Amino acid sequence: MIKELSFALYAIKKNIQSSAELRTSFLMNIVGMTINNTAFIIIWVFFVKSVGVIHGWTAADIIGLLGFSSLSYGVVHSIASGIGLTAEYVSSGSFDRFMVSPKNLLIRIATSRFSASAIGDIVFGLVCLGVYSFLIHISIVQIILMVFLVVVSTMVFLAALIAVMSASFLFTDAHAVTSSLFELFLTPTLFHGGSFQGATRFIFTFFIPSLIAGALPVEIVRDVSLEKLVIVSVVAIVWFLLSLKLFTAGVKKYESSNLMTFGN
Amino acid sequence: MDQDSIVVSSLSKSFSFPIKNPSVGWIKNLFNPEIKEITAVDDISFSVKSGERVAFIGPNGAGKSTTIKMLTGILFPTSGEIRVLGLDPSNDRKKLAYKIGTVFGQRSQLLPNLPLTDSLEFFGVMYDLSDREIRHRIKELSELFDLGSFIDQPVRKLSLGQRMRAEVVVSLIHKPKIIFLDEPTIGLDVVAKKSFRDLLLKINKEENTTIFLTSHDVGDIESLCERTIVINHGTLVKDLPTQELARTFVKEKNIDITPNTTFSVFPELPEGLKYAVKSKDKITVIIDISKIGVQEALRKLLDVFMVDDINVYDTDLETIIRNIYESNPAR
Numbered sequence: 310m311i312k313e314l315s316f317a318l319y320a321i322k323k324n325i326q327s328s329a330e331l332r333t334s335f336l337m338n339i340v341g342m343t344i345n346n347t348a349f350i351i352i353w354v355f356f357v358k359s360v361g362v363i364h365g366w367t368a369a370d371i372i373g374l375l376g377f378s379s380l381s382y383g384v385v386h387s388i389a390s391g392i393g394l395t396a397e398y399v400s401s402g403s404f405d406r407f408m409v410s411p412k413n414l415l416i417r418i419a420t421s422r423f424s425a426s427a428i429g430d431i432v433f434g435l436v437c438l439g440v441y442s443f444l445i446h447i448s449i450v451q452i453i454l455m456v457f458l459v460v461v462s463t464m465v466f467l468a469a470l471i472a473v474m475s476a477s478f479l480f481t482d483a484h485a486v487t488s489s490l491f492e493l494f495l496t497p498t499l500f501h502g503g504s505f506q507g508a509t510r511f512i513f514t515f516f517i518p519s520l521i522a523g524a525l526p527v528e529i530v531r532d533v534s535l536e537k538l539v540i541v542s543v544v545a546i547v548w549f550l551l552s553l554k555l556f557t558a559g560v561k562k563y564e565s566s567n568l569m570t571f572g573n
Numbered sequence: 574m575d576q577d578s579i580v581v582s583s584l585s586k587s588f589s590f591p592i593k594n595p596s597v598g599w600i601k602n603l604f605n606p607e608i609k610e611i612t613a614v615d616d617i618s619f620s621v622k623s624g625e626r627v628a629f630i631g632p633n634g635a636g637k638s639t640t641i642k643m644l645t646g647i648l649f650p651t652s653g654e655i656r657v658l659g660l661d662p663s664n665d666r667k668k669l670a671y672k673i674g675t676v677f678g679q680r681s682q683l684l685p686n687l688p689l690t691d692s693l694e695f696f697g698v699m700y701d702l703s704d705r706e707i708r709h710r711i712k713e714l715s716e717l718f719d720l721g722s723f724i725d726q727p728v729r730k731l732s733l734g735q736r737m738r739a740e741v742v743v744s745l746i747h748k749p750k751i752i753f754l755d756e757p758t759i760g761l762d763v764v765a766k767k768s769f770r771d772l773l774l775k776i777n778k779e780e781n782t783t784i785f786l787t788s789h790d791v792g793d794i795e796s797l798c799e800r801t802i803v804i805n806h807g808t809l810v811k812d813l814p815t816q817e818l819a820r821t822f823v824k825e826k827n828i829d830i831t832p833n834t835t836f837s838v839f840p841e842l843p844e845g846l847k848y849a850v851k852s853k854d855k856i857t858v859i860i861d862i863s864k865i866g867v868q869e870a871l872r873k874l875l876d877v878f879m880v881d882d883i884n885v886y887d888t889d890l891e892t893i894i895r896n897i898y899e900s901n902p903a904r
Contacts, residue, residue, distance in 0.1 A: 330687060409670055411700060412667070
């Protein structure tokens with residue numbers, strides 16, 4: 310396992326170097342994504358200021374929500390960006406080269422690409438969480454909770470990505486299907502947490518675990534709710550294990566193809 | 574050369590896919606389509622000795638790539654058994670990867686934006702080689718494959734010939750016992766092809782690497798492989814030494830005649846002989862050796878033509894292979 314992780318770190322380093330070779334594109338991606346996210350937060354904050362507090366959610370909570378979601382999205386898409394390309398790899402047949410690799414298949418695919426724009430998400434996420442911490446006068450316990458919940462949120466993002474991309478093995482040219490499925494998970498991670506109540510809250514916690522990526526971590530940090538913390542952690546672990554199972558089952562259905570491709 | 578590197582027993586692979594039935598509506602075709610199953614590889618068995626150079630050939634869609642993908646662990650067989658270096662590729666995929674190298678002519682394994690050295694180092698690390706081993710192996714392969722002039726260039730700036738050489742070097746970085754090559758010379762010019770084949774022969778000789786190659790290029794088969802396995806419609810058609818391929822399947826010989834007279838109407842030829850080329854300066858006649866012997870054919874031709882020069886030669890390997898393919902029509 311140590312060899313696998315050490316190779317994964319090395320592969321990430323090489324991917325960053327490879328992306329950085331195309332300097333302009335690399336920098337534009339990072340700056341572009343940070344600006345994009347900032348515009349998004351301005352819209353939400355103005356919305357909350359006009360409408361007022363909804364189900365206990367304030368403008369500061371929205372900043373926290375975007376902090377968790379952006380940071381975990383950014384981490385997943387920087388260290389495991391390749392998983393998002395599984396549908397392309399499968400439909401073009403370039404998945405073959407991962408199958409002949411001596412490393413863990415999922416780690417090898419995950420580290421096959423690096424998304425420069427994900428750095429923009431990480432920077433934005435960290436800034437948002439910093440601002441949120443300041444606005445809520447964060448305590449030591451809340452800081453510990455926040456750090457732990459960033460890990461949980463990242464785990465659930467990764468699980469959702471792996472689970473969705475496992476569908477790549479079931480359909481021919483599954484790119485559109487997997488994109489739509491991931492959007493189904495991603496879009497609610499950025500929504501106002503107060504808008505999910507009753508059945509929608511249940512569905513988007515257990516069946517589509519979007520709330521675990523942002524809204525529930527904010528509520529746990531704000532309310533210091535250990536009960537919710539346990540539920541969120543268990544659901545994230547279950548989703549992660551389930552996604553690994555789905556991926557392994559999907560690989561067994563891989564049929565390769567002979568489209569011509571070039572490069573990584 | 575005594576140990577078996579590859580043992581394949583009763584190997585089959587089927588694929589199924591939906592097909593459109595024009596006699597029913599699009600809704601039925603969308604939600605309940607007919608499923609067609611094709612058998613890409615049908616009950617094949619063969620073995621390859623350590624250090625052998627084997628061409629695995631067949632027309633398009635014969636099952637070559639499917640077989641090579643099962644041998645390397647990319648595809649799971651429907652039935653049958655495979656042992657590559659004593660391992661089952663389906664269950665021991667990672668272990669096997671440490672012992673084999675693969676080159677797929679249609680795709681690259683290299684890191685396109687970085688210098689070639691980075692790709693070599695990357696694969697060295699992937700195969701758990703130490704820094705010292707990686708440096709030593711890069712130096713060794715760089716000299717052997719003459720990479721010096723372009724090893725520091727980004728991969729996307731390499732010519733196709735340079736890139737293919739680099740692909741082979743990457744696949745040899747961990748000293749594999751077998752190298753599988755699927756259409757490795759596709760798109761290369763004649764000079765690059767020759768240099769590529771020479772390098773593979775060298776690596777086979779110096780490191781006793783088993784070579785298992787699929788190619789449509791007869792030159793690859795003739796100059797590189799001592800044994801040829803022919804597959805068509807998923808079944809093994811022939812398995813014999815490449816030299817014997819010509820001897821066993823030569824049904825025709827060619828005779829080039831330089832006539833010293835000109836013809837306005839070319840004379841009829843006896844049974845077993847037919848014209849391939851009819852021109853003022855050169856006549857080529859094909860002898861069907863199942864119907865007429867070479868000596869008899871020459872005698873009859875010399876009765877008909879006054880000649881300045883005559884040349885008898887075998888049918889080329891490409892024609893022989895085409896004949897084998899055509900003698901096994903679709904089932």
